[in-house]
Amino acid sequence: MLAYILGVALFALGICVSVALHEAGHMVTAKAFGMKVRRYFVGFGPTVFSFRRGETEYGLKWIPLGGFCDIAGMTALDEVTPAEAPKAMWRFKVWKRTIVLAAGSITHFILGFIVLYLMAATMGLPNLMGTPEIASVSNCVQDARTDEQYRNPTCTPGAPAPALNAGIQPGDVIVAVAGTPTPTYSDVVDEIQPRSGPTPVEVRRDGEIVQLRVDVAKVERPMVDPQNPSGSPQIVETGSIGVTFPRMFDYGPIAAIGGAASFTGEMFVQTWQRLLEFPERIPAVVESIFGEERDPNTPMSVVGASRIGGEAVEQGLWTLFLLLLASLNFFIGVFNLLPLLPLDGGHIAVTWYEKVRDWLRKLRGKAAGGPVDYTKLSAVTMVLVFIGGAVVLLTVTADIVNPIRITQ
Template identity: 55%
Template sequence: MLYVLGVVLFALGIGISVALHEFGHLLTAKAFGMKVTRYFIGFGPKIWSFKRGETEYGFKIIPAGGFCEIVGMTALDEVPAEDAPRAFYRQKTWKRVIVLSAGSITHFIIGLLIVYVAAISLGLPNNQDLAIAGDISPCAQAKQFPDTGKYSDCTASDPAPAKDAGIQPGDKVLSVGGHPISTYTEMVKVTRPLSGPTQFVIERDGKQQTLTVNIATVSRILDYTKPLGPNDPVGKVGAIGMGQAYTITYGPGAAIGATGVFTGQLFVGVWEGLKALPTKIPALLNAVAGGERDPNAPVSVVGASLIGGQAADRGLWWFFVALLANLNFFVGVFNLLPLLPLDGGHIAVNLYERVRDWVRKLRGKPAGLPVDYVKLLPLTYLLVLLGGAYTLLAITADIVNPVKLG
């Protein structure tokens, strides 16, 4: 049930994002006095609609996007004489660019809000390897098995250093035995050679405390930095029975900075993903043919929804919301690419006309004619065909060989 709920919720989140994308166009167009005749979610035959003022609002049967119809999107459109002053192409360039950018800006705002809410509630991933306590084990397990990496069960005789010292989930370790600590990996490295009572300086609720931890001597895989193997040597090392926090929850103020950092990381990933799109076609074809699915290959909204269902089923709601935020950032950036029929393509055309007319004015010439969109149709159709084929390939791969969370 949780899996189905996750799929439905994620799909609903996508639908709401699309609706708000188009609402961004609607809101800014109306704010600048342009005439908006239709605002619909979906394509194909109309299911239901109503009219308020001069705009018809409604839903169509195919939930694969939406549109906001503004009068006179290009100078080639037929516009009634009474609507000509409010036509899109008659407005100043900066107003047109804002309206065209509003959809992507809306996605960015949605993504930021999702990340911020996650930061103060579910937490954000600890991807900086901070030495923050997660689970406090009831003991420092005596053995670790090299073939699986798992630990032996706790017994009554096993010590519980972290628990007995009073370390709590959320505590940040600042130093161990006088050695400053910046990462969890560094804490493990410093702790392993030690044994017996050792001072740990921690930060809790913004205040530093010094705790004495009686480090236990246990059997562990010696080289914990490489993939596990059944023949990995084991030996005696120091351990305290403290797991690392995989997510970090922030206060309302601190969440602002954390949101900015995490969002920046997501944007870097989005940009790298966009650049790699053409190179991922073989991986998608291999997945459709039944080969192993590359977890780094693109997914469609279908695949993203299925991953969202898996995250919900495992209780990984922070991953669920991070994925939804990342999808919003991806759509926002992708939509700004200077390619027709994307909003970025229309922005590029409008900026080209503005720069061209400025140059003509410097040369004492009148403004040029509007760009002839008819001449751009062959390129537009080609891009639509390629984009549609890529999307269909990704959807097929997501259906026959979906990505599975590791």
């Protein structure tokens, strides 16, 4: 129980630090361009302490949930004093304002990358996309009716070695079996199991496609019926070639840079997919509140993520803990760039709208238009805030009454 509480506290702390650094990203870039930053505070609520250095007040508040960075003149409608006017944010070039507004999300991306790099250099990265890269090639394949027999490395005389004899090597990536593309190792297994005899297999080796012919062997294995996962395993005959695929990729300190970069790209793709699927998964969250089984792919709140972080620490699954922390940073970073107010992406969209509008007006010989009236956008903003608040309430409720749990 103590480990669980520690995990929850550590994950919550990680989130708080991430959000505080998000605001620090805005502050640092704004100061670098010469904008006036009035205040930078970590947390909300009553002030614990504060101090002033230069023109900025720094401080800590009692509720350690996020923070804020107050930049003078974030829009032309913000009130600024005569002394602040020359350093008002809206006076600066569009590209500078864009960098300042995007700096929070960029900070999340950097944090996520750092977490992944540390994972890659110390404990490795999971094969998230199921890449069918060969980890090892067996000396043989043979019947195995029990787990002990399956793990026995001793080969009986005459036992076939399909992959070894065909010239498959560790590091090869199987890209197709019998002409069918195999983007994941599950696809490779699905294509191999029903086959027997000589089968064309394409592998990518050192950037080149190599055509091989593998004599798939039929062996006996205990398997659980997918239609009845709780039933007893049945002995079935299945195709096998004698290879294993990595669940984790190991890297050295230098190679970890490329590994973390590649993994970051994969996580960006998954984050975008989750965002696209977000609306259609909300009904399942509502159903889970009223007793339906919780789909592990449904959205969760910070409360749910912290609970899983606690369970991960309790079970010693530090890889999952760090992976969840990195993915949350990527999600917050991408979500915050959506072109919706009051998100930073909404402010960026308005900034570029003004730029493009004034450019088009100039082409027609007209003077630049005035700044966008944010008061006219307040109704849309309030609707989005209400929808966002409702989603947060739903996910928090579901994470309390019917949380997603780690299954092993």
